[in-house]
Amino acid sequence: MRGKRLALFGLLPLLIAAAPAPKPASWIDPTTGHRIVRVDDRPGNYGLYFNYNPFTPDGKRMIYLTPEGIRVADTANWTTRLVLKEKIDRLLFVGNRAAVAYYSTSPIGNEAASTIWSVDLDTGKRRRIADLPGGRIASINADDTLLAGHRELAPPPAAIAAQGNRDPKTGSPTYAANGPDGKPLPFAVAKEQWMARRLAAGVPMEIFTIDIRTGERKTVTQSSDWLNHVLFSPSDPTLLMYCHEGPWQKVDRIWTIRTDGSQKTKVHQRTFQGEIAGHEYWAPDGRTIWYDLIQPMGVRWLASFDVRSGKRLWYRLGAGQGSYHFSSSPDNRLFSGDGNDEGKYISLFRPRADTNPRAPDTLDRDRLIAAGDLETQRLADLSKQDYTLEPNQHFTPDGQWLVYRANVEGKPAIYAVEVAKAP
Template sequence: MTTRRTALKSLIGASSLLPLLMQSEASAQPAPQPAAKPAGPAPKEWIDPKTGHRVIRVSTEDGSGVLYFYRQAYTPEGDIMVIKAPSGMQAVRLKDWSVSTLLKGKENDLLFMMRTTREAVYAVTDAGEGEAEDRPKTIYAIHVDTKKIRKLGRINGGRITSSNADDTLLLGQVADGAKPLQPKDAASVEKFGQAEYAALGPDGKPLNFAKAKGVRMWERWSQRVPAEIFTLDIKSGDRKVIYKTEDWIGHTQFSPTDPTLIRFCMEGPWHRVDRIKLIRADGTGLTSVHTRTQNMEIFGHEFFSQDGKWIWYDLQTPRGQVFWVAGLELATGKRVWKRMEQNDWGVHFNIAADGVTFASDGGDADMVAHAPDGKWISLLQGETIVDADMSGYDDGLITIEKFKATRLADMSGHDYRLEPNLRFTPDGKWLVYVSNLHGANHVYAVEVAPVKG
């Protein structure tokens, strides 16, 4: 049987097969150059001339950022949001967007907000050589009001990604000896939060970002290193391994409402992996969320609805041609696929607390072929495709809907090597995201309702 590593060498050497690595069908070309940025500092507030929606700059420091799109960023009461800044961790009061320092120090790695307390969880990695992921870490929580700090636990390696719905367990993942997708140079991490993912095609020319990342993902997928998903009991400190594999795992996350339900993904080339998985905190109930039915069908960037009743994810049937946000209702098994136009696709999607309003953070033409006008923050609202005779509807079959997109913020000047990672505010009135639209990375918010008058 051909090994993954042998297949990789063959794949890179065969130009006819190289597109199988990529999330885009665009031809090989030099890495994209950043769009020209307006001179001067980022404005504090403006009305987007193309959409009529108000945009504000939330962050006060160049180089600020947000949490990954599905990580909890708000207090349970919905009044405070946490963000990252070069000086440390910051708290944003949503009623007036005022920013204050929560904890100084770049060494304090903001992870997420707890579900039941007003505490932000962060990690401090031990000093040493090599990747931070391989070194021990101490996990702390800081109260956003009192600034009181408590130690939650310690791990020998890997990362902590989530706390469960009643904040009794932390969730983590570790891969022993895995090489990084690409060594992270300081400049790239500061700009984009990730490596450059540079790679050459069969002709010796640089690939664009999407294709280069595909090459590096294939390489990492081929490594076959031991990996674990584990829980850490906050009260006792007990570490329990719930899943072991030599596949590449990622995106481990507890349900926001079910203290024992976990979803995670099998990382790698999306057209090859059975990506989205569910498992219980005791290691039972391993199931797949989606089953591929056609070649080059891809699905991923999965997330829970805020009430925990649905799993939603990016689905393309096949890749780069037909675009959906697909959902599985966990209690019933009902499936809904919401169709969108290519230009409304996003690197990530998210959902409001109402359970029906979605948003897309857009993408450039290197990520989605033949989508030259996809650089927008957009609101996505579903419309059921109604037939004259609905009597034959069967919830055991997939229900098809379509999205109506409303563009909120122009992202034409954004370099999508930085993922916007958008999220709704708890009241659903704003979408928060990070952008380099004006040069330096800043956190912005666009108002969902258009400006009156």
Template structure:
């Protein structure tokens, strides 16, 4: 984003969790990365799953899989793609409409298709597209098997996008301006109440989507301080009925419906984590607005929340003292009981994920510039969880203790962590899937959970 971008346009852009967030202008290499290799440090085989330079997987907590677990959705500059996980064949499902190469990058981005989430009930991908004449966004869903696209609803003015679709595929949720918009100088890489995805231009060898900007912390401070009024809403995908769940001057972001309960929405109060009460749930009738983690330490942080596969547990990065002590915590939405798995500094990750049976966890690591300031944390990690035996005083409200036993899967020393890898397990738990720019442009890769058979290792 250039310094000449009008303030009103900056206020309409967002740093968000959508999978297709950026326009990357990296130059593709003469040849694609290897199709597979065995990481010589970890002994695990890594497989390139996508063929398109600057392709990217979904944000770590957005469902990318069809209900039968056979196909995964990802995005690339030319549109929304489908990967058959068994054959590893890919195809373009929803193409981006052609746009002039000389068009302003913001308009070029806005005129494209933007994936939201794969359906939990039907084999479909929900996506949005803005009409550049009316400036209104319309929601669609595409059948992953047939390619048939169904138009759903057009969003009202000011509600330029939605972030999540509920479990029975009847509602979408988003945020919009509440009254006259404010246009503080907080930059183009932060969330505004319009919920419109940002355009980030990234040049150079290390690039891709979901790239974090320089100075993000300062911009987040300015956005939080702006106290921009907004509405948290749902919209019925059949009737178009808009329901207001919440009026707020807090910065509301990272909306995510439960994968099992169509009436339960998780969202966050965005901003520097030590300055917000971050993780919340609310019902689709606006009731039961509930803070999930209440701090008891100064400088305590909790965030990057995500649902367990069955929708029973909310998991989140928990640091009782920011940057000093590291846990992945779990909150049972029915019983309100909590677990917390401890890990070392070098094992901390920007994002985590979990298998359906909670037998394995994964993390995408981080470079020394992240909150953990890990000197040796640039790995895709596999975590084997262990609950610790409690032989002393215990109470129903106590957090139950556990530890992670970490195993390196992929060496990420050549990855630029401004692009977050956003790990997830494949539905059969055999792969950890992530996005990386270790070869320049981003691609989606999978690493086998089991070590490769003995033989010559190559690669990183």
């Protein structure tokens, strides 16, 4: 009998592991008629930035972070499980070729010295890739051979370094400043002032790559410009996009460069005083860069640049279509937006070509900007959202869901909204 009890206890962990995960809460959004799933509302949950890939190559799993470690959500039913129990500084992304997640550990955090790791999401096996003296890994290339990131080569002034750090409870950056009257400034104003000071500091920086197999680090480019948002093309393993960070009106923001430092190219040249562009991202095709373009008098576009052909396509944004971030569907046919204080929704946008009859026979049309507009479909009501927490929405690889983070229920949580309207 005692032997049977021991055998039963020996099986207990396996039985617990095999038990079905609890089904997440779901409901129909009364405003939009679309199904919402609350994937996870554990304190300290953290989803990836809008242009970092959280999905495995087969599209069946999505990674995210909690204080206990890395969890994965099953995109078929949105149940979740812990795959790596470890104190993690930054969860980075999933590779393009294999179900491998990348992350960093650091005793200090906030872009101090760190170690870069990978973990196989099937086996749980970890691998140490490289030690960084500082900075941040931001991207993985199309064939999973290189990582890319940026780092400061000298420390910024202490007052600047003290701002912009992540709130450990929300994962959002923190900014605080007082106005001339001594009263605290609004978040957006404090952030703008801090960014202007950080840009003016002219801190020397570099963009670098790391060989995933050997850990070798190589410099791509160095500059006293504020370098940020380093992203590999999803299809070209040696092509990087990056930005000159800072208040958008003070910088030429969007650039591309090869990993050997060649072919540095400015993506957008402003035409008007006060014209700004940013929140750039690669389309899934790996050749199209999309970005938010705002011109004077409230004229706003979702603009693109094809890095191979040089062609440009701009979609005019109408009332209620502005968003903190846009993203493209896996088939490159649709867009999503996460809204802003002028229109608080997760939205789907369908592009419409310009119907102007003069467009097809315009002189030199192939060298000119093509235009269109967007048709809006509301998916999730974010009327209670505090946008100091950015939703950072992602299409699932099958295009059937948008995953985002919100605080509409009073605390940060990860949600998924179904693109198709509920029956």
